[in-house]
Amino acid sequence: TTIVFVTEGDLWKVPVAGGVATRLTSHPGDESQPAISPDGSRVAFTAEYDGTQEIYVMPLAGGQPRRLTFDGSPRCGVAGWTPDGKVLAFTDKFSTLPNMQLTTIDPADGTRAVVPLWQASDGAVSEAGVLAFVRLPFQGSATKRYKGGFIQQLWRFAPGDAEATALTADFPGASKRPMWANGRIYFVSDRDGHMNVWS
Secondary structure, three states, X not given: OEEEEEEOOEEEEEEOOOXXXXXXXXXXXXXXXXXXXXXXXXXXXXXOOOOOOEEEXXXXXXXXXEEOOOOOOOOEEEEEEOOOOOEEEEEOOOOOOOOOEEEEEOOOOOOEEEOOOOOOOEEEEOOOXXXXXXOOOOOOOOOOOOOOOOOOOEEEEXXXXXXXXXXXXXXXXXXXXXXXXXXXXXXXXXXXXOOEEXX
C-alpha cells in the first residue's frame, strides 16, 4: 500500500492511492535504491553517510537508520529482499572487477552470505527461492539499444542447480531489473526499440 521513492537525494513515502508524500530521511548524503521488506515493516536503502555507499535499514514508519555493511566500496547497493526477510545486496567486496556478487544480509544480526555465483549484480528471489538475476552491472551509459560487451541479460538460478541458465539469450540487447510477481518474472528491456516492461 506504500511507495518509497527518491527525490532531492532523500527517501520519501506516499500511499499507493495518492496523497501527501512524507520525507523519511534528511541527511546531506544521498540515499538511493529503496526496497520495502516483504512484511512491509522496513525499508532497506543505499546511503552515502560516511563517504562511500553502504546499506542501511530503517522502519517504514520512520526512525533511525541502522548500518548493515562496511564494504568501503562505491560499488555496493540494495537489490531487494528475499522472501524470508533478508536484504539482497550487490557488492564487489568479495570479487575483482568487473565482477559483482549478490549477498544476503540478515537485518536482525548482520549475518551475511554470498550467493554462490561468480557474477551477479542485480536480482530478485521468488517465493520458491529461485533467483532471477543479471550478471553484469549497469555499464554507465544511457546509449539507446546498447548491444556491446557489457550488455545486461537475465539468468535463472535455483537451489540445487549446478549452474545458472540464460533466460533472455534470444535478444542481444538489454534485459534487466528483474522482479517476481504471481509466478512470472517482470523486467525492463528495449527489445521493441524502447525501454518497456516485459514479462
